[in-house]
Amino acid sequence: MSGEGKAVCVTGASGYVASWLVKLLLDRGYTVHATVRSLCDPSKTEHLLALDGAKERLSLYEANLSVQGSFDAAVNGCLCVFHTASPVLALVNDPQAQLIDPAVKGTLNVLKSAAKVRSLKKVVLTSSMAAVVFGSTIPEHGDVIDETWFSDPDICEQRKMWYSLSKTLAEDAAVNFAKDNGLDLVVINPGYVIGPILQPTLNLTSDGILSMLKDGKDMFPGGMYLLVDVRDVAKAHILAFENPGANGRYCMVGKAAPHMEIMKIVDKLYPSLGHSERRKDGECVEPLPYYVSRAKAESLGVKFTPLEVSIKDTVESLKEKNLLSF
Template sequence: MESKNKCKVCVTGGAGYIGSALVHSLLQNGYTVHATLRNLGDESKVGLLRGFPYAEERLHLFEADIYKPQEFEEAIQGCVYVFHVATPIYHTSGYKYNDKIEATISAIKKIADVCIQSRTVRRLIYTASVVAASPLKDDGSGYKTTMDESCWTPFYISVPYSNDFVKEYTEAKTRAEQEILKIGEDKANELEVVTLSCGLVGGGGHLPYTTSSVMLLISQVINNETQYQMLRYLEELMGKIPIVHIKDVCRAHIFCIETPMVNGRFLCSSSYITSVEIAKYYLENYPQFHLNQEYLEGPKKDIKWGSRKLEDVGFSYKHDAKTILDDCIEYAKRSGNI
């Protein structure tokens, strides 16, 4: 591998929760980073990234929008590794795409194509989501006994607590991951593809506000019914809730470029817990918060976390469930949500 100081990497969606943390980690690790943002005129996001240590010497910002995927070309040129983190959360109308699903898939195809044509990019790492890896059985008869990389979310099963927003997001992330893995399996492309299916990401971050995934993890503490419903949707979809610390997410992404012969699909979560277990932890450790009784009652499911694929190639998690939840509370306090 080239020495880190010479190695250029690209991060799409560089101003988001995972994107900004990853840019920060890559700079700390000596990489030169090309980061994309939807709008270079957004001073709050640009200022945040430019304020990172080593940004002056090694960070280059580019404007690119998922809905105009050809814009990513300039940022990818000359890079050895590309992290595709950006994903549309809300659908933007007025483009040729009918919905978020079309936009997400179209962007991933275009970015993969640019990587292949570049002749410099060796590996494309896609920040996938565990919503694509539901252990629900295709026939709707319940869950498989374990959740691992062989699981793919069935689209035609009714999941409690779902709504149009989460259904569309789930399908977009699932179809996009399947698409990118297909591209990686085509040996003619000479592009190594890794998908990191991340659990619900918690812990601190660089953004000045509490991010949506952290809001889900503290929904019981702040008694936010909308966020709690989404947490429960995730639990019904996944059997339990896979969670992972933002720092481990960044370490896993960097691990996937620094480790030879890593390719294919990896689930990335350090803990697999129920919403009741989360509520009980808060109740025992933060008695100042008054939790609704409903949060402490829920179904018991026997499903197990069966994925060790990432650890089998040498990765180890540094943050357990307690640290994730504690850091979510701290982050929310800093951001003024608690």
């Protein structure tokens, strides 16, 4: 399907996933209304304005998640709103102010603007696997996690998992608002996003991968990395809009992998990084504790990028930006 003559809005357009979403939308011929927090910050705008097709079909708008009506101008005349804007912070002093309010109230502010637009056909919300896997049932060996799994806000709060709480509450608020206001809402739930970077500054997940590449550090000791390529996530958003049968939520995890498996791939591709010296040799024989179903995402038309390709492209992107040298 060609996007020629069709206008769509992307919120938080300078972010990691959103930058790729803007790029792929422009590549498909769409006219894109992109919101950023500040039009005066070149780190938020320059890489977007440099994209192919941007000069002809990209308009930037300044918008603030905390201000009701802030997104009215950007969504006006659009067929779809891709709402990606939401804070991603590892350390917070005030979870309510720093994460929860911007995620929940910000989502509702965007949806309130969207509900005013008669031309609007659909809203695609960027949620997270953080809103899927932290429920009252802990995944066990052999479990298959799918779109029917939901994180429990009480459990997230008890464990002080503030990002998970913010994404869970924001998704809940969006689903309820859409139902009450007749909006067609589709939700994308990505795992840990890796792959090449378009924006000039490091996002949280890319920074984590950079640390792992530099010193072999395991960010989730003993845990699983629910990995997905940023380009696959961006494509899934577009497919969710273009496919009239798209509905509900879509788990986006290309591969669940333990730290050891990731480091073996890195060592195979880039032996000069020296990770074989830093870790014990031996095969990763532990069975995966659980899997994440790709069935619904693949039914949408998503073709997942192999993990080895995603890791290679991540490393090459970090090298290109002079963030990693070896």
